[in-house]
Amino acid sequence: MKPLRSMLFVPGNKPAWVEKAIHAGADGLILDLEDSVPFSDKAAARPMAAEALARFHALGPVLTVRINALETGMAGDDIDALVSPGLSAILAPKIETPQDIATLDALLTQSEHRAGLEPGQVEIYPTLETAKGIYHAYQIATCSPRVPTLACAAGPGGDTARSLGYVWTKEGTETLYIRSKVLLDARAAGVTYPLITSWFDVRDLEGLKTDVRLNRQLGYSGQIVIHPSHVPIVNEAFTPTPQEIAYHQGLLAAMEEAERQGTSAVTYEGAMVDIAMVKTSRQLLELARVIGALDAPMHAMRPERNEG
Numbered sequence: 001m002k003p004l005r006s007m008l009f010v011p012g013n014k015p016a017w018v019e020k021a022i023h024a025g026a027d028g029l030i031l032d033l034e035d036s037v038p039f040s041d042k043a044a045a046r047p048m049a050a051e052a053l054a055r056f057h058a059l060g061p062v063l064t065v066r067i068n069a070l071e072t073g074m075a076g077d078d079i080d081a082l083v084s085p086g087l088s089a090i091l092a093p094k095i096e097t098p099q100d101i102a103t104l105d106a107l108l109t110q111s112e113h114r115a116g117l118e119p120g121q122v123e124i125y126p127t128l129e130t131a132k133g134i135y136h137a138y139q140i141a142t143c144s145p146r147v148p149t150l151a152c153a154a155g156p157g158g159d160t161a162r163s164l165g166y167v168w169t170k171e172g173t174e175t176l177y178i179r180s181k182v183l184l185d186a187r188a189a190g191v192t193y194p195l196i197t198s199w200f201d202v203r204d205l206e207g208l209k210t211d212v213r214l215n216r217q218l219g220y221s222g223q224i225v226i227h228p229s230h231v232p233i234v235n236e237a238f239t240p241t242p243q244e245i246a247y248h249q250g251l252l253a254a255m256e257e258a259e260r261q262g263t264s265a266v267t268y269e270g271a272m273v274d275i276a277m278v279k280t281s282r283q284l285l286e287l288a289r290v291i292g293a294l295d296a297p298m299h300a301m302r303p304e305r306n307e308g
Contacts, residue, residue: 001192003193003238003287004028004229005235006026006028006179006235008231009066010030010032011036012032013041013045017220021228025228025230025232028062028088030064030091031052031064032065033045033049033065034069042068042074043077047156053082057086059173062089063190065090067092069081070104079107081293083114084117089125091127092126095128095133096133098136098139098143109124113304115262120146123148126141128151128152128182129158130159130232137150141190143234149194150185150186150191151195151196151224152178152195160178164165170201170204175198179214179218180218187219195220195222195224196215196224199212202226205229221287239288240284240294245285248284251269251278251300252281255278
């Protein structure tokens with residue numbers, strides 16, 4: 001799985017909206033067959049979404065589809081209609097147990113076979129939006145090679161709020177535990193790029209900036225958003241800044257010099273750093289490289305910032 005700083009929802013039954021969303025700058029697009037599509041339009045939305053996958057899959061954004069929940073009885077039809085070379089993953093709502101993943105895995109395998117695809121090509125991005133799903137986050141993250149990430153749902157008024165009973169606030173105090181719990185379980189399971197959705201206010205962009213800053217500080221690597229205006233804010237928040245890149249390049253240079261001098265610790269930027277911090281710097285610089293934010297090579301030297 002590549003890093004997805006931003007994933008943008010768009011109703012699967014709105015072809016014109018999908019075409020606009022393709023050019024919104026999001027790293028990933030979610031063609032929604034669930035909550036944004038009325039029940040009467042569900043069947044018609046499937047071929048529309050399938051056509052969008054065929055038409056746009058080579059244009060850049062990772063294309064995924066949010067299917068209807070297993071409990072609705074519509075997930076199988078969604079999967080069968082959408083599995084194709086252009087589909088990278090399904091966003092699976094209301095996942096609660098590893099058995100849910102096993103059921104989806106079997107459905108995907110059948111559809112992949114019918115489509116002439118290798119089994120396992122389509123990934124599963126589980127959305128955790130119930131108390132049971134959040135409780136089982138680690139088990140869900142480790143139960144199948146199809147699952148490269150988890151998506152924590154921590155927004156207002158929806159399934160998670162109803163399941164847990166919290167009253168959502170922009171400050172996020174009431175969702176801090178579930179954000180942290182899902183993140184911890186995801187990282188313990190080896191998830192490299194955990195996702196979150198937590199901001200639904202289209203107009204309050206300053207509030208979004210605060211929200212996404214918290215998510216990045218906690219350790220998330222990307223956020224699912226509902227409006228194109230949110231995309232550049234989220235992309236920026238999850239992109240290492242030039243200052244961060246310069247700092248970590250300098251740290252690597254300082255540690256290389258320290259190793260040449262036979263030591264494993266050095267004072268850099270006024271603080272003591274050691275070998276343990278090298279991995280952190282390399283990880284951040286690799287992320288910057290993958291998303292195209294790193295111009296200089298990772299081994300760029302900046303000895304002038306070595307303070308001893």
